Amino acid sequence: MKCQRCEQNEATMHYTQVVNGEKTEVHLCNQCADKEGYMNFHNNGLSIHQFLTSMFPFDQPMSQKQSIQSHTTLQCDHCGLTYDEFRNKGKFGCNHCYEAFEPYLNPIFKRVHSGNERHVGKIPKRAGGNLHKQREMDKLKHELVQLIEKEAFEDAAQVRDRIKALREEIESEKGGDV
């Protein structure tokens, strides 16, 4: 819809005005809305749109449609759900379905979760094993690289020592399992 005032730009402001019981719809572009003295949500130079899109630099549409081949033979050993059933219902039958249908899951997860396929959140204490420590290790290594880049060598040395201690902990736990 074009702006009522300049009849050139796309109208971005729409509202209904009631004067003495007379109802009028108003459609204006940003500039004209400014000039007319209507509400202006863009006056600090930060529209919601700009704010939102800048937060998500990777927000690109998944261009190529992932085609998933239907495999009637593929079936979960534990609950008996077939891959076709999974595709139709969109629901897994049990946790083993994740292994059974593994080759086909990445495109699905990527589509649903904006290109992500790997969990980075909470780890349960029980099932997590030494995953907590592995995560901590990854974090420290990342920190170390950043500190070295900043030439903060004293801090870097401390982080290095913590990595060393953590590595020994992980190693000793592995030994304990035998």
Place this chain on the structure above:
Amino acid sequence: MSVEQFVNEAVSPWMKEEGEDSDIVLSSRIRFARNLAQVPFPTSRNEEDLSRVLEYVEQEFNNQSFKSFKQFELIKMNELKPIEKRVLVEKHLISPHLAENNNVGGVLISHNEQASIMVNEEDHLRIQVYYSGFELDKALKNALDLDDWIEERIQFAFDERRGYLTSCPTNVGTGMRASVMMHLPALTMTKQMNQIIPEINKLGLVVRGIYGEGSEALGQLYQVSNQLTLGKSEEEIVNDLSSIVRQLINSERKAREWIVNQLGIQLENRIFRSYGILTHSRIIESKEAQKCISDVRLGIELGLIEGVSRQTINELMVFTQPGFLQQYAKKTLTPHERDIFRADLIRERLQLENNN
């Protein structure tokens, strides 16, 4: 069995506390989807396995207390009357899905109704906590604690790469849905929600009207929540959501200022007409009640209506729903009878408030 406690009070105890920005944000919720590692998901519909899950949860958690949530009580779906289920749905303590088709479903509800843990919904466990106002951080922290407590006695289905394994691919990873319920009358009136909703959707967040469809949200209530559950940590998801909610709050505040300046007496007229309808009507439909309640809520926040508390408005919101009305009337009502009874209840409640 004290299901009576949960179905007789319209307002959950936690709603009586006032959180941050409660002129705009009604409540914050965190929900985790969790499954037991050794049992097929509820989607497999193996009732024998699932009834064992329910028994186990009852044995381990019924009448147990945890921190601020205090005591949990297990309520089994097949022991409830349809009307009782409906009230629990209206109070958001269970989902319609759990209420509808379930012989093996149950729910653990904390004494203050702040936490409810649905058993055998789409996943074995759906752990959710509610806080009044804009309190996502607090809700997340306490939900994580509650999750740890449950994990002490249950081994969850978890995979290093995929995270918490859930029935639906849309929940895998953190299994977390964070959401806030917002009252956005000024953004709705100025028709800005139509532009804002698609923008927010692009970010892996969802906005939907609580009652009614899309931008035509009845009662001008919206729920904003995360869509994405994989590839970000719980904290990151909550931070992303929070920054959008913060933006919406600021925009709504500006829009409220604007409508006050631009519409002046017309806005006052609209608000007081709605107030008049609530205080004087003899028959009122749910839709009209929602609209009027929304106007009056705005009137209270703008300082136009005095002597009515937010608390009362929250109560009226639950009153207007069919399940609660019938629970309160202690009998089944025809739609017409409901509209009369609803009008009576609202009138009485507001009168009570004015006399105080």
